[in-house]
Amino acid sequence: MAEDVSRKNKVLIITGGHIEEALLQDCVSKEQYTKIIVADRGLIVADRMNLPLDFIVGDFDSVMKSTLAKYEGITPILTYPTEKDKTDTELAIDLAISIGAKRIDIIGGIGTRLDHTLANIHLLKQAMEQGIDINIIDLNNRIYLRNKSFTIKKAEQHGVYISLIPFTDMVDGLTLKGFKYPLYNITMKTGTSLGISNVLIEDEGIVEFKNGILIVIEAKD
Numbered sequence: 001m002a003e004d005v006s007r008k009n010k011v012l013i014i015t016g017g018h019i020e021e022a023l024l025q026d027c028v029s030k031e032q033y034t035k036i037i038v039a040d041r042g043l044i045v046a047d048r049m050n051l052p053l054d055f056i057v058g059d060f061d062s063v064m065k066s067t068l069a070k071y072e073g074i075t076p077i078l079t080y081p082t083e084k085d086k087t088d089t090e091l092a093i094d095l096a097i098s099i100g101a102k103r104i105d106i107i108g109g110i111g112t113r114l115d116h117t118l119a120n121i122h123l124l125k126q127a128m129e130q131g132i133d134i135n136i137i138d139l140n141n142r143i144y145l146r147n148k149s150f151t152i153k154k155a156e157q158h159g160v161y162i163s164l165i166p167f168t169d170m171v172d173g174l175t176l177k178g179f180k181y182p183l184y185n186i187t188m189k190t191g192t193s194l195g196i197s198n199v200l201i202e203d204e205g206i207v208e209f210k211n212g213i214l215i216v217i218e219a220k221d
Contacts, residue, residue: 009102010034014051015089015120016041016062017111020139021049024107027137031105037095039088042108043067057095058088087116090123093134101132109136110143121145121215125167128213142218149208152218154200159220162205164188164195171212178202188212 012033014024019042028036028051038046040058047067057078060068071077080091089109096104104127109120120136124145127134136143142158145167152162162179166188176183180199188194195214207214 009100011096011099011101011104012036013039013089013092013096013104013106013109014042014046015039015092015106015108017108017113017116017120018138019045019108021045023137023139024051025049027105027107033105035096035099035101037092039092039108041088043071045108055092055095057091059084087119087123089116089120093123093127097127097130097132101127104132104134106134106136107138110138110141125213140220144216145213146207146216147213149206152200152205152207152216154203154205157200158218160199161217161219161221162198162200163215163217163219164198164207165215165217166190166192166195167213167215169212171209171214173208173210175208176205177208178205 010031010033012027014036016039024045035054036051037055037057038053040060041062043056043063044067046053047070053071053075055076055078056071059080059082061082068077093104106120110117121143124134128145128147134144140159170187170189172187174183174186174188178200180201
């Protein structure tokens with residue numbers, strides 16, 4: 001029998017934004033991640049939940065030394081200086097890519113720091129360009145980027161609303177099928193709210209476009 005490559009290379013990153021522990025536990029139980037990487041402040045929640053960790057990365061300016069000490073000699077710890085060019089989340093994504101991830105789920109990538117949330121959405125680009133399925137997930141949202149046509153299955157949606165936002169200056173030839181608000185071969189430019197809060201009216205929604213990158217947000221409310 002052929003190996004399920006995607007299942008063997010599914011990585012969870014727990015980082016320092018808002019984390020709903022019930023969602024985190026549900027994902028860990030259902031997804032059966034190959035590796036779990038914790039970035040800095042995410043260790044606080046992961047430790048409290050006693051999750052099995054494979055790597056811990058960051059500058060650890062938000063973690064008590066006593067918590068980090070529990071994992072010394074047990075879990076690989078990659079320590080970086082506080083003054084650095086990459087956030088702890090980016091370091092975790094780099095690590096996930098380096099170990100051959102085919103899918104990456106990020107929990108804790110959305111929080112009260114809007115600058116970090118926006119940066120985390122931008123960080124999805126490097127993994128997407130390498131063909132990795134990467135998602136930021138919280139209780140109400142699943143966020144990902146797409147640089148080619150794709151489908152969304154209603155049965156697999158994270159939430160009822162689907163928003164499409166240009167990541168690049170423009171997305172050319174955008175056509176939506178199976179949606180309440182269809183589009184036909186338009187050019188969607190930045191600076192518009194046209195793609196916000198669409199919904200599926202068919203079992204499957206088809207998003208076709210010729211050029212550009214879309215931010216896709218599946219939202220519950």
